[in-house]
Amino acid sequence: MPASGFLVLVLVLLVTCEAEPATEFVQASDGGSASLPCNLSPTGAPDKLSVVLWYRGGEQNPIYKYDVRGNQPARWADASLQNRYFLRILDDHRAVMNISPTKLSDEQVFHCKVDFAKSSTRITHVNLTIIVPPSGIQVSDDWGPVKNGITTAYAEGASLMLTCVATSGKPLAKVSWWRDRNLVTEQTEYFSDRRKSQNVLKIDKLTRSHLLAVYSCEASNSRLQPPLVVRTAIDMYLRPLEVLLIAPTGNKPAFSSGKRYNITCSCRGSRPPAIVTWWKDGVSLEGGIVTVSDNGNTTNSTLSFTPTAADNGLILTCKASNQRIPFSELQRTWMLEVLYPPRVSLNLGHGLNGNNIKEGSDVYFECHLEANPKVHRVWWLRDGEKLLTNNSAGVIVSNQTLILQRVNRHTSGRYCCEATNKEGTTKSPVFHLRVKFEPVCGDVARKVLGAAKDEPLTVDCKVDAEPAATVFRWSFNSTPGVFRELTDFKNEAGGTSVLTYVPKVAADYGTLQCWGQNDIGTQMSPCIFHVTPASRPDPPHSCVVGNVSHHSVSVSCKKGFDGGLRQKFVLTLLSGDVIIANLSSQLASDFNISNLEATHDYLATIYAVNAKGPSKQSVPLAIRTLPAPSLKEQRRSTGPTDGALKASTGPLMYILLAAGSTLIIAAAVGVIIFAVRKFKVDSPVRHPRVRSPKIEESPLTAHVQPLYTDSASDENNPDLIPEAPNSEALLTTSVTPYTITPRPSSKRNCATQMPIKPYHVTWAPILQSRNCSTQTPPPHKESSV
Template sequence: MAQNEIMVAAQEIQAVEGRSVSLPCDVTPPGHDKVYMVFWFQHGSGYPIYSFDVRGKPMSLARHWSAPEVFGTRAYFRTVSEPAQLVIEDIKRHDEGIYRCRVDFRNAQTRSVRYNLTVIVPPEQPIIIDKWTHILNGSLGPHEVGDDIHLKCRTVGGHPQPTVRWLVNGVVVDDEYEKNAGDVIENKLTWPSVSRKDLDAIFTCQAENTKLTEPREATVLLDLILKPLTVNILKTESPLVADKRYEVSCESAGSRPPAIITWYKGKRQLRRTKEETTENVTISELSFVPTTEDDGKSITCRAENPNVTGLFLETSWKIDVVYPPIVDLSLGTTLNPDDIKEGDDVYFECKVRANPHWRRLTWLHNDLVLPHNMSSRIIHSNQSLVLQKVTRQNAGVYKCSVVNSEGETVSDELHFRVQYAPTCKYDKVIVVGASRGESVDVVCEIESDPPAKSYKWKFNNSGETLELEQERFSRTSNGSVSILKYTPITELDYGSLSCWATNIVGSQINPCVFQVVAAGKPFPVKNCTLTNQTSSSIEVYCLAGFDGGLPQHFVLELYSTKSALPRYNITSYSEPYFFLDNLEPDVTFRIVVFAVNSKGKSGGLVLEEITFRDAEKRTATEKDMKISPVLGVLMGATVTITIVIVAIVVHVRKRKNRPEVALEEKISGIPSHCNTMSSTKPLLRSASPRDTDEKDPDVIPAKYGAAETDDHSALAALNSSSHIPLHSELSYHAETASSNVQWGGSPSLISLKQVSETCLYRPVLFQYHQYSNPAAMVGTFPRDSRPKDLCLTNGNSRSSDLELNGLAIKERLMASRLPESCV
């Protein structure tokens, strides 16, 4: 140490390992002196470790030297600062010690400064360990609310020894630490019963041994699993209509992580949902269709933490579902539906489930309302129907109809069966027509439940009653029909047949009755008239002939002249009346009318050459038509003759000396059964009303066969002739007639007897009775198309029904120039 050196006490300076430190040394000379040299020494060494040489140089050009084995390039003496400083970079732990700065002046005394340099070594980065010895990195948990937190903070090294402490959210909560083996220092923390408010709490472990640097620390963030705080069902409706789709929303908040929402109807989960999540709020929308079974059930919205089972919050909504009635119809539980007979008491139960409650219940039998009627033993009792002493009419289909504000529901059909003894299906006497020797099937149809198991037949006429053997009749497999094959041989075989059936309920009380009569095919229709003719329609009306002893109906067939197939086929069941419509104009048609019964059909009555003229053409023709003088004379003569004939008929009826005289009796030779087949009225008819009375009121005329024989005999007698008698041959008959009938004093040129003979003389060549122009029959016949025969015959091959042709007789009289007095 130099003689003039001034010693001072050592100053404490701390430096952090790895950082820099500055050791001040004042080099300002006193007065006007100058610095020569600056030396730095380390305690225990006599050699400088750093020198600053200013001798003979300005301060800025001084020479620096640093001992390489100590600081080397890490040290630098800086004189620009005040005071000057020795800056040591990157302090090492072995740099710790006492350092001395000596400043030599040219004249002044040497100055010295001593420093005790302490090097601080920070501890290692602390780590946080949980109770399972897992090192935590930034996150603590997740933990559930109520858990206890156990943490350990550990650090190693540090000079001087560091302190270790716990901070929660920046607040020191634990600074008690302990040193374990070696340089390990630990601090254990227990944080009991965490709550929702501890979410995201910051747990910090600090290790610190100097204020020169920030303490070493480790931090974790507390993560908690939280159940939802709220759950609410939004946009509810009430009531709900069954089978209609609805949307309802549920919102939940407060769950961590965000809640998952599930929907339940009762205990069944509903899966048609949409879910949205915003932060810790979850919204779920449910789409569902309530059914009638859902009325009164609860729709539950459950918000649940997805990480922990049982952390959920839920709310429920009890739904009110309205719907039309649900109806179930059944027979009384104490009744056997297959063992109900006439006379039993039964009841039906209509079970109803409805919301709102039903307000009307109606019972239906075969789709007809069945009202409450005590006198008819029909009783309504709340939801039951009671039928007392049922009959077969009570059988059928039953339904109950129930109404509430949502609609009406009709139950399924309940088929109610009432067993009863057999009865006849048709409550009337059925006429069965059969010729002698003809076998017919007599069908006995009965109604019974269950089917009949046996039948018996009896025959009865005015003389005896016989039970028929079972071999003569059979029954169908279903037991509802028995068929008897019956053949009448003599007149005594005509009478009544009776049929009885028996089933397990009992025997038939009133039999089915069949009247067996002699029968044949029906007679043809007659006197067909065409009326109300238009350009496209016409009405046809005929008189029915004898029905052959059996029910008959009538058939009309319409033909065109160009086709053999009928265009129309019309059936009339009551009378021979037909209406034809939509007929083409300017087409010639032919009409054939039949009578039909179970024995067959009659001969057809033919109406020929029916033409429907177009209305416009017909109008034009009428405008151009002029009446000639000759036609006027003929029309006048015709009118005059008609008036005279009417006067004669009136005069004859008033004759008192000959009552009840029929014109047919005056003129012999005209058969009593001669019928008119013309569309016009007969020229001659009885003057007495009683001649029209039916002489034989039986079903079959007693003289039907005799009349038929007489007609055929007359035909056979006249077959040898081949012409119609005219002027010369009629004179004899005129004289004979004049003796029976007075014709105004003049001889007659034509005899009505001859006319009838002429009618009988004509052979039957065609099956159908034909008119030359039926369409013209309504009114006056045109002269060219008038029938020239004196008598018209029908087409029945079995008899010749005769009809006088009044127009032909009138023309004959005109042609012979008969004086008016003779007429």
């Protein structure tokens, strides 16, 4: 060391020893600015400042000099300071050395030496520390560095560890964790060898409050500059909080089978949105439309569900879970109450064989029901008709049981039971009860058939039986006692046998008998067919008049024997002596006559016609139509309402009354004139009127030929079969209604040979028709056997 330097050091030490100089500590950021204080106060009496010298570390030469001994203050700085140092005199007692910008090399102990004119030198020591901030901060979670300011998603209830590391810096930075401006932890670990410091934040159990919570990591090694801050949000998976089932039917859902319902399962609180599944009695259901609320907090799944009766009592379950979180599933269940119409089944009573029920047995049915809600009505039906208890008929209805006592063939039918509840009505499958019985005649037990000689006659023997008859027997017997078995027949399905019979001689007319046989037995009473020679039909009888009005009337008669052939019916209507109409009917002996005059007398006769000819006429019927409705009645039915009558004027009423009076007078005059003409006695001077011919003598219409009439000898000799006319033309000839025909010559009494006024009401019904040549009544034919 040079001698001069040694002397300066000695001088400083002496001065130091004489008065302990103050030491100031100053910190400055690297690249910032530093202010080093210097005390300018004299140690003794007031004195004048001379020179201020600045030394750095142990250097012997000043690095900065401020001299006020001249006229002007002089400043000098070492070139190594690069003009970064500047001394500012604040007042007579203080001065500050400003360093800007600071460098890490400026970290030294500086000495400020102040000389006075008289006083001793004052030295101030300043320890300058240059602060280097940390170069960066890194936050990591359990899975590694945090990216984009948000952690890896953690499940609710899991633990979390966040580590904040500050690197470099002089001195090493202090690291702390903050949340919502509140200090959480500042326990910093320093690693000088690795030039880093860190702070670990531990959260033992994450709750919903930690979702997206922001934690701030701050690293600072000086108050001269703000700390480095890194903010980190916590991402989480949340469990479902609540699951609800919502039905359109209310809190206690009851569903009707066959109807479609939309059931909603609502899950709240899951993050991410929950996975919703549907289950019915442990079986997964497909479908369900999922919607998520805008904030993602609520997930709804809507299931379109059509329940059936089989679903009643089953468990419908909605499950919601966050698949990121184990054991996070929540569920809500319903026991389904399904309302459905009755399910009905019909069973034959225990011990009964439905295929072997015979007449005289007792049968009972049981109706089994399953319904929700309960059945409130049960009906028993046979062939669609409701059954009620009838002890005399052997029918006993007891709610769900039907008892049939002493069944017969009429008991057979299709049976079912019908049950009703609030949801509807259901019928059970039909049970076809077939009561087995031996054959009996189906239509009628006796029948008369007419046939001509050598004319094939087809005879159908229809018998009722269960099971159907499969074996038949035919026989013939006649009056002389002829009996023989017949074999010329064919059996058809359904219990019918068809015999073709041809009478050739008189002995072939008699009785045909038919017996059927099935598994139960043989028919007891045969079906009988009387074969007679074909003849004219018998006239209709028991004719009555009904539905009489002022312009129409109906006539109904009972049929007579058809002569063994197909017949039709003809009605002749007379007004006085004039035939005004002929009506025919192919199928029935009923006639409706219209377009008649009011208050008028008519006479009607009816006869039958077959291929052999017409029958005798029926007893004439006297018909009188009702009076026509009067003007007053017409006005009553067609006149204006009471309101309209009240609104009519007086003169109009008088005009109507006058018109009505005139019409009444005119009608009275007309009635008088009609009566005079009707009941006027024929004068001998008058020309005789041409009367109508007899029905047997006159054609039915002007366009129809007279019907074929057999001779008397034909009727008396059944073995003599006359040649039949064209029966098809006869039966298909239509009679034109309301055909007016001219009257032929007059009819005479057989006994007196005097003209007879035809159809005179007083005696015509009493006379009996006789043969004019023999004076004997014609033979009578039996209409039935």
